[in-house]
Amino acid sequence: MSTQNFPLPDVGEGLTEAEIVAWKVAPGDRVAINDVICEIETAKSLVELPSPHAGVVGELLVDEGATVEVGTPIITFVTDARDDAGPGAVVTAEAPAPEEGGGSVLVGYGSGGGATSRRKRPAERPVRSSVGVIAKPPIRKLARDLGVDLTTVTPTGADGEVTRDDVVKHASQASVFRNIETPEWGSVREETVPAPSAAPSGLARGLTATRPSAAGDDRTESIPVKGVRKATSSAMVQSAYSAPHVTVWKEVDATRTMELVKRLKASPDYADIKVSPLLLMARAVIWAVRRTPMVNAAWIDTEAGAEIAVRHYVNLGIAAATPRGLLVPNIKDAQDLSMKELARALNRLTLTAREGKTPPADQQGGTITITNIGVFGMDAGTPIINPGEAGIVAMGTISQKPWVVDGEVRPRWVTTVAGSFDHRVIDGDGMSRFVADVASVLEEPALLVD
Template sequence: MVKREFRLPDVGEGLTEAEVVAWRVAPGDVVAVNDVLVEVETAKAAVELPSPFAGTVAALLVEPGRTVPVGTPIVAVETAEAGDAGDGAAATLTGEAGPDGRIATLVGYGPRPGAAARRPRRGGAPAPAPVPDAPRSAAGTQHGGFAAVGVQQSHHAALPEPAPATVPLAKPPVRKLARDLGIDLRTVDGSGPGGVITRDDVRTAATPTAETGTRREPVRGVRRATAAAVVASAFTAPHVTEFLAVDVTATMALRDRLRATREYADVPLSPLAFVAKAVCLALRRTAVLNARWDEPAGEIVFHDRVRLGIAAATPRGLLVPTIRDADTLSLRELAGALDDLATTARAGRTTPADLTGGTFTITNVGVFGVDSGTPILNPGEAAILAVGAIKEAPWVVDGALAVRTVCQLALSFDHRLVDGEQGSRFLADVGAVLTDPGLALTW
């Protein structure tokens, strides 16, 4: 038997670390190629990592809740003799070198030999210097996407081998409860059979914390990424926020008529779909709001297409998944895309690729009953639109007071590239289309 270590792979988008959320296996379990070993969480998404080889789990080297750099050994698996990784694995296992020496992954190939080492993280230690290629086993692999394959050892200096960690015995629901309560399972004595930690054990451990009136929770994953992004945005881009109250009575009436038609019978036609369509139309008329400020180059970069970000509150925190080429979609297609986006985000299946590259963002604070706010720009974007609650309110119509359906809009924009006139014209255009949807036919 040969013991192989599976190292934390780069799950994409240049991420340098991940948190081990929950193990799907335990020491002694027999695994096949592509069996899920562990769930990890990065700053962008939660990902399940499958095994790149078959064998028996020998040891779990990283405890749940711990954040480790890419390349860290996280699990050891005993396999058959070298060259016999399981049925069919020897010929097709990711991690084998291609014709040009690069390492195969499930989404292509890793870097070419001699490629530059990974940049150091801010405030962290520098990346290991490249070392000459050396013979490696089939376990030394490189990852470029979502496959669970090890990091190619021939391109990076070997990391120190940590001593196998003692993983607290607890089922996934108990581990989640501990995370929610801010309890370190390593400090809890298990009362279950064989020392297994139970829910009652976790609640008992949480009692002293509750008695102090405070609770501490590590800042990690999406929360840490969100905090870094909004701080960078707030102190880099000079924000300007403008507000507009809009009479959306005609748009809501149009929504009701469309929902009664055969074409829209199976489409969840939300008010947000009309806002998204109005935004895409207005961006055609004021293209600078679909641009970004490139400080190093001293340029304004205009985007040909609208990649529309939708801020979504999920169990993992605030995410901004995007709709590609939103400006090319019909109202019906936008409605379907918004529903798919929300469903995927709530289920925690949004991929890192879908969380990057946005060019304009909408945040719908109205779903929480909030009228308005001052949204902070998504880094790299020129503007963000906050949509408030849609509700009945007194409104002056033809000189007389009437009850209308009203919504508040708030537009924040980067004043480095968007002037007040441009931001005002864009916001007015969005409001005009929502007030009179028929204008869309004239633009």
């Protein structure tokens, strides 16, 4: 028998720290190789950490909610040779087991020394709760993340099992009514969010786990800045204080866009695809980029001086509000996709982001971003550009308003398109032309047929 310390591994993102979100085991539990022992949150992803050993859990060395550096021991295992090399184990490297403080690297999470063995896990079986709901563990986690009570979901799977689509559909229907009731005031009248050291005190945004105020005043609480919020605040401060932002906007008669969305929803070709005005907005942005390529460029500082990189492809970022915070995954080479392919890509991006499963690669390499603030009931805004990009477009809510058509006032579906741009890369006439092009497509989607 031996005791093994398991250090927090490098999960292959080039990051240096992670937060222990939740332990899935307790001291005394017996685990097999590859059993999930905890969930960790990095600046970009929520990751289930598998056990590198088979044996008995000895001690949990780090509390939930703590942020630790890669290489820090987080758990101990009591093992013997038969545990780690039992029936069904597949040895993937012939080297001694990781020693204490050895900077563990797990199979599938990067390269490094240390033997790693894996045992195939049995297929996940649906779990029946005490109230009779049948759902697999990933579906239960998705429901928790979306705030869905599984007992209220109508199951459509085999044997009455709740499926992923059931949960997402239920969450989407519930979200329509989320702003009808005004939430009650909490007992805390004031909240303080400590900003990162490099930022002015008013710039940190969002809430995560809370802790009592250091001042001991029970009317306030301090909220640590970490994980996605830490990464987001750092990126936004970097962008706001390095790129000179300018924003322009235009009101748009989007009635024909709404008519096309309605026809696509009714089309058999789109029967299994969720269609929304965001699809037409995405197509409009891609179309407009071709006419004003500089909005898809980037300012780059080099030792020889600054240069502008003009990208002749579109990795289209979609700002997504998720249970973990703001993420901006992007659709690679969106300019090559048909309308239906783009709709499917948007569906996959949205679902993956809601599940908290967006991989780091999907959040890198974006060239221009859309933020759909209309889903929050906002008419317009002045969005901050993502670092490495020169433009971002905001789409406001689409609502019926009086509009003058051929000299007569008529009810029309109206929205506002706003665009922020890096004035080092593109001038006002270029960005104005770009926003006007986007607006033109929303007013007349037939422009997309060329």
